[in-house]
Amino acid sequence: MSTPAKTGEPKRQRLTKGGRKTRERIIEAAAELMFHRGAGGTSIPDIQAAAGVSASQIYHYFGDKQGLVLAVIDHQTDTQLAQQRPLLDNLDSIEALREWCDRAGNRQDARGCEGGCEIGSLASELADGDQSARTRLVSAFDRWEGPIRSGLARMQARGELSERADTAALATALLAAIQGGMLLSQVRRSSTAYRQAVSAVIDHIESLLVR
Amino acid sequence: MSTPAKTGEPKRQRLTKGGRKTRERIIEAAAELMFHRGAGGTSIPDIQAAAGVSASQIYHYFGDKQGLVLAVIDHQTDTQLAQQRPLLDNLDSIEALREWCDRAGNRQDARGCEGGCEIGSLASELADGDQSARTRLVSAFDRWEGPIRSGLARMQARGELSERADTAALATALLAAIQGGMLLSQVRRSSTAYRQAVSAVIDHIESLLVR
DNA sequence: GCATGATTGGAATGTCAATTCCAACTCGAC
């Protein structure tokens, strides 16, 4: 069995200091554009203009457009998770959960509810058409859900959360509420739906507290 | 103030029997393609081939691609809601809610979890870039959420659901769980996330039952 | 300082999409 043709992967090469910087600049410009217009709606010329680079630079660093899209997925995942820390790593109380979700709601309001979730939007667009993108999105959601589950598990280990609670399922449900809530908020241009969605799930978790 | 330029609207004209049929055929082919590849990922030539029509027919009936996209949104809304009836109009018990959500989960399994929600996917793609599409999507979600809210309201009116329950917020939360759950299921290729998401919200509603 | 590979610019290529145009055809009302 021969090596399957891997698209979007330029041969591993040494990057010079300036090279790394150019690469980053391209990813950031692409991420920004793709957040607003989608991956399919963002052209290479668009990215060239936004990043101030030539076409050859993009193809030099990413091989092809798909390669760039994959890099953007990973970049958005890293960026969004980093932005949520340290809160994300301390979701072991109802108050912490509410505070964390509330922040995302405020961010959504701040941008006028334009655009949904940076990861979710890419997921919706790319999950079906691009196998390698889907794989990275699976990993993105896993990396996001993990800390939520851990926080709930800690509450349970401490005896604060009922033994009957399925912490993994609750973490998934909360992530789903965030995604669905963001989508409804984006469409309705109001964060209310997001807040109601996450609030319902957190209320549910609260009802599972011991005592 | 002059009439704003309305894109995508062919002049209101009488449609002959065959014309109506052609129009329907185009919408259905477009809806199917756009469900799998997105609106942006579906070209007019694609639709021509799938529907067996010429380009002039598409432009004759829909004005331009945006007009067709709007028609597809409305069509998917009508189709999806029709498919959920009569269950959708009788969501006034926990069992009815579970049965209704379960069906969607089974449909998702049946298609191997490829594709998410017919409306949600379009929403994610079009909400930001296309004002008239967003308006129709608002209406689509409202038409969907209404019957959910009504069912919950009936439960509350009958005294089965606590007075403290905010039926409107709960309906939104359930719709958000469906959307977010579908997205995670689509990415993970497993309906588990969907089922956990809706289950959490329905469990929450159940905990608000009187008694 | 030099060799080698990294980086960059910018034009060229080929494909394909959206849309327009016009001529031909069909159907239904009178």
Add this chain to the structure above:
DNA sequence: GTCGAGTTGGAATTGACATTCCAATCATGC
């Protein structure tokens, strides 16, 4: 059956986009 509106085919137009190429420049390890 005839006339006008509704319908259809298919070619032509225009523009954008992904990608490639080549030649030039730059950085760095030795």
